Amino acid sequence: MRCICCFLLLLFLVAAGLATFAVTQFKVPTVNFYGLTDHPSGLPHFNKTSTSSFDINAGLRIGVVNPNMAGVSFEKIKAMAYYPTTPNKSIGGGELSNLVIKSHATTNFTFPFHVELDASNHEEQRMLLDVSQKCGLTGGEQKDLIINYMLTPTVRVIGFPVSPVIKDSVQVPCPPLGM
Numbered sequence: 001m002r003c004i005c006c007f008l009l010l011l012f013l014v015a016a017g018l019a020t021f022a023v024t025q026f027k028v029p030t031v032n033f034y035g036l037t038d039h040p041s042g043l044p045h046f047n048k049t050s051t052s053s054f055d056i057n058a059g060l061r062i063g064v065v066n067p068n069m070a071g072v073s074f075e076k077i078k079a080m081a082y083y084p085t086t087p088n089k090s091i092g093g094g095e096l097s098n099l100v101i102k103s104h105a106t107t108n109f110t111f112p113f114h115v116e117l118d119a120s121n122h123e124e125q126r127m128l129l130d131v132s133q134k135c136g137l138t139g140g141e142q143k144d145l146i147i148n149y150m151l152t153p154t155v156r157v158i159g160f161p162v163s164p165v166i167k168d169s170v171q172v173p174c175p176p177l178g179m
């Protein structure tokens with residue numbers, strides 16, 4: 001009996017030691033944003049869908065520097081963006097499947113992003129007005145835009161899909177006019 005206890009304790013200590021090693025060795029990957037490019041599926045930057053509404057399609061160029069010994073494979077990454085004036089209505093989003101972040105390497109990829117705007121919608125008019133004010137179109141100083149986002153990455157852990165939800169915000173400079 002004493003021997004089994006001793007063995008279990010030893011096993012526990014080894015497991016705790018390994019877990020501590022893994023956690024202390026984990027370095028948070030650096031995510032770099034390299035700006036906008038074409039939509040990865042070749043959708044047009046701008047598509048007028050009715051007299052007052054239009055779509056914007058773009059690709060976000062992202063690089064992830066992963067200094068860890070382990071890579072991660074994402075089955076799917078879903079992103080939704082929200083503008084502060086319309087906190088409950090997404091302004092756009094995108095989805096990327098089968099992304100592999102390699103270990104000890106930089107992984108560059110393009111995230112597809114799609115925005116639908118309707119200039120006859122009251123809430124979206126408020127948003128467009130706020131954007132033009134922040135971007136200095138109405139005179140005054142140019143400020144960064146705040147975009148709230150929700151990321152849902154899906155990874156498989158021993159065969160089961162796990163999708164944590166990450167909510168955060170980014171400050172982005174005003175888009176160059178005419179994009």
Ligand SMILES: *[C@@H]1O[C@H](CO)[C@@H](O)[C@H](O)[C@H]1NC(C)=O
Nearest residue numbers: 042043044047048049050055
């Ligand atoms: C542009 O929008 C129209 C109307 O929604 C749609 O039918 C068309 O497929 C879109 N074009 C492209 C290239 O996505």
Ligand SMILES: *[C@@H]1O[C@H](CO)[C@@H](O)[C@H](O)[C@H]1NC(C)=O
Nearest residue numbers: 083084085086087088089123
């Ligand atoms: C957004 O939704 C939350 C909770 O559902 C609500 O409390 C809030 O008033 C809503 N905000 C707007 C601007 O509609």
Ligand SMILES: *[C@@H]1O[C@H](CO)[C@@H](O)[C@H](O)[C@H]1NC(C)=O
Nearest residue numbers: 034061062063105106107108
């Ligand atoms: C990733 O993109 C950046 C910026 O364009 C470039 O400097 C870097 O060499 C690229 N890295 C790889 C591994 O492709």
